Amino acid sequence: MNGKPDAAIFTQDLCVGYGNKEVLYGLDLSFPPGTFTALLGPNGAGKTTLLRTLARLLPPVRGKILLQGKNLYDYSASALAKRLSVVLTEKVNPGVFSVFEFVSLGRHPHTGFMGRLSGRDLDVVRECLEWVKAADLAHRQMGELSDGERQKVSIARALAQEPEIILLDEPTMHLDLKHRMEVMGILRQLCREKGLAVAASLHDVDVAARVSDMAVCVAKGREARSGPTEQVLSENRVAELYEFEGASYDASLCTLEMRPKASREKVFVNSGMGSGAGLFRLLSKHGFSLAAGVVHANDLDCFVASAIGADCFIQSPQEPVGGDSLDNALKSALQADLIVDAGYEIGPANQNNIRLIQAALSAHKSVFSLRSKEDAQTIYGKDSSSMILCNSSTELLEKLLAASRPGLHGE
Numbered sequence: 001m002n003g004k005p006d007a008a009i010f011t012q013d014l015c016v017g018y019g020n021k022e023v024l025y026g027l028d029l030s031f032p033p034g035t036f037t038a039l040l041g042p043n044g045a046g047k048t049t050l051l052r053t054l055a056r057l058l059p060p061v062r063g064k065i066l067l068q069g070k071n072l073y074d075y076s077a078s079a080l081a082k083r084l085s086v087v088l089t090e091k092v093n094p095g096v097f098s099v100f101e102f103v104s105l106g107r108h109p110h111t112g113f114m115g116r117l118s119g120r121d122l123d124v125v126r127e128c129l130e131w132v133k134a135a136d137l138a139h140r141q142m143g144e145l146s147d148g149e150r151q152k153v154s155i156a157r158a159l160a161q162e163p164e165i166i167l168l169d170e171p172t173m174h175l176d177l178k179h180r181m182e183v184m185g186i187l188r189q190l191c192r193e194k195g196l197a198v199a200a201s202l203h204d205v206d207v208a209a210r211v212s213d214m215a216v217c218v219a220k221g222r223e224a225r226s227g228p229t230e231q232v233l234s235e236n237r238v239a240e241l242y243e244f245e246g247a248s249y250d251a252s253l254c255t256l257e258m259r260p261k262a263s264r265e266k267v268f269v270n271s272g273m274g275s276g277a278g279l280f281r282l283l284s285k286h287g288f289s290l291a292a293g294v295v296h297a298n299d300l301d302c303f304v305a306s307a308i309g310a311d312c313f314i315q316s317p318q319e320p321v322g323g324d325s326l327d328n329a330l331k332s333a334l335q336a337d338l339i340v341d342a343g344y345e346i347g348p349a350n351q352n353n354i355r356l357i358q359a360a361l362s363a364h365k366s367v368f369s370l371r372s373k374e375d376a377q378t379i380y381g382k383d384s385s386s387m388i389l390c391n392s393s394t395e396l397l398e399k400l401l402a403a404s405r406p407g408l409h410g411e
Ligand SMILES: Nc1ncnc2c1ncn2[C@@H]1O[C@H](COP(=O)(O)OP(=O)(O)OP(=O)(O)O)[C@@H](O)[C@H]1O
Pocket: 018, 021, 023, 041, 042, 043, 044, 045, 046, 047, 048, 049, 050
């Protein structure tokens, strides 16, 4: 992601900070047009400091920032505002402005000496409000808006400058899920349809993975990492960036999983085709230690079980369940205190999994199943009579908790 002349903005050996205090250094970043860049990093890493420096609100400690090939500091204030706008987290003092008037302030670099709005200016303001789906708020007072509404209006104001780059600091802070998704959708659309370069600091790495094209990861005392999101946000890098303990990130699913310390017995879950994903989360949340198998490597169950930290017995996607994976899963199932059959569909690729449950039943283990009585009988024959059948995962959890002895098996 080294600086390219066609980038909307790029930095060369930039060091940002306060006075002599260096917060981030050696930054060679590039923000190309039509690209959404997510700035990620733990609290206090320097995301806001970087954004403020890029916006010329804070002088660099050293290094260069080039805006369309020209030094950022060679632009007049109004020329800069026509190219770059910024949405910070500080709550705007709404004064007595209506929404329309507030967004009109964004036209300032385009209006004449008297600041009078032309017909075009008014059209742009209306268009920007429509862009952020806030046209209906135009006549409301700024002071009476919700956080989500205010954020959309702040983006409209930034847009009204008709910039080529928008910098945003935590644009989804304080927003509920609906507004968070809406704001993210708007920013993506600005990149795609208006060709803007958008750079935003974000706290939700899973959201960043879904919406951003590029990611810049910053952490105190460490070299910044930047590049295409899919390359930068690997499991290990995310874990290292946030110094995860008791959590993990799954790059294939863009999901974060909790890895709580186990305080209950091991449950061996026999699942497949996604039937176990919800169960792994449920059981892990309640302190059970988990084993999962045999699952195919391309199965959702495999991704979730691995991310959650379960012992996984994995089969290559091209092969039917068998071989070492099955042998090892069998040993694990026979050592586990409780066994769960997740009630998945059985076919040629996974029918050998039946042997795991049959072995557990023969060994008089407590086997819980999410199958119907008929289904269990058809698959496991007369041995199924000793299975503990459950209609739902909630019922299964209740029964497992009743059978469990907490505190004895923490790992
Ligand atoms: N005005 C300031 N003067 C001196 N140091 C500051 C100033 N503002 C912030 N800092 C320090 O600079 C470092 C980076 O802060 P910054 O706000 O950029 O981090 P951030 O990544 O945006 O954090 P957060 O996710 O918590 O918002 C922190 O150590 C912070 O204490």
